[in-house]
Amino acid sequence: MGARFARRWQLAVAALLGLLLAGCATGRLDATKPVGQEARDIDFLMRLSGWMAVGVGIFVAAAVFAIIVKFRAKPTDDPDDLPPQIHGNRKAELTWTLIPTALLVFLTIFTLGTVFDLAAAGTGRTIKVEGQQWWWQFTYELDKDEIDKYNLDQDGRYEIVTANDLVIRTGEEVNLEIHSNDVIHSFWIPQLNGKKDAVPGRVHHWRISSDEPGIFYGECVEFCGLSHANMQMRTIVLTPEEFDRWMREQLAGQAAAQVAPADESPEAAGAALFETHCISCHVVDGVYESAAGGNANLLAGIAPNLTNLMSRTAFAGALYETYQTGPDGAYLRNPDGSLKLNVAELREWVRNAPDMKPARADNQQGMLDFSEVLTDQDLDNLMAYLQTLGSPPVLP
């Protein structure tokens, strides 16, 4: 191997290593900044085993170095003179068997403790999580106390169905029931807990919690087809008071949803278009339920429930922001303080979704291309209608 070739190799390896490490720097998915007990337990194990490995590594490297120096050949040595040939050394064998065993037993005790801790159910509410190509759905069922608290009809069964944004409150140990409607996915919010697979025909239990309000990002981490990388989600952690407001606004959004009114407004025209083109897949609670229970034309069985579309910070598997953000990620606001809708991308999504997110609508995955169906005027009207669906998000 020539020196020039070797240097090129070194350069290539350095460049690759640089690229690889650069991947660690994207701050959105970061398991080293836990905000809840579950993630903290995992972080502790990572640090414990990491530091132990560093200790072992330094010890082994130092020993190798010391041996190289101490037993190096001296100019006076006869090159044909071999050192004494021995077989086995009980003391050495025992040492390098027992020390690693002790280290591993020590790690196992901590690991098993954490594994059992993480498997225990939490004390908070249960939320159903459904993965499908290529977005996440979250379903909250209200219990008797909540039905009481929000002054709802005692005999009713109340469910809030949402997508992309998983909203929880600080301090609550939330129990997730993780399903899949098609292939295997995996649910991961690094700052809240480890990964849990979503497997068709099974329910996996998982617990998350956060001590602090904030938005914590997550992704599907089991390769699940074409738009796997675009199957993201967020956990919006609110204080108990804010969470309560979120609940009330979700319920208000359900109550406010209406059938297309017969007036001349753009909203009414949009609702009529929605009825024609969209309700074969999309549910608006209490109004357009035709897709409930699964549309035979959709492999996944469902499309995002749009009842409270405006209350979500992201759409299309959290690939796009519902509201405009500046370069620093902060939300842009209108003069009256309200959030600025990301009309451009939302409109483009409704016009030609497969162009915005790779999917195979012809294979019943994702949303159809409406670019040949809807006129500019239709799109404006649909935008007006979509803006009637729910109130703005409650932000931490």
Ligand code: HEC
């Ligand atoms: C064939 C079924 C189907 C039809 C018809 C359909 N959609 Fe969709 N729509 C979907 C699916 C599936 C998704 C989720 C796609 C994804 O995230 O990968 C979606 C996503 C959306 C979203 C983003 C929601 C979110 O929370 O991520 C909006 C908004 C939307 N559709 C509006 C419409 C409108 C308006 C129409 C009618 C013009 C319509 N859709 C027609 C299946 C459909």
Ligand SMILES: [Cu+2]
């Ligand atoms: Cu997936």
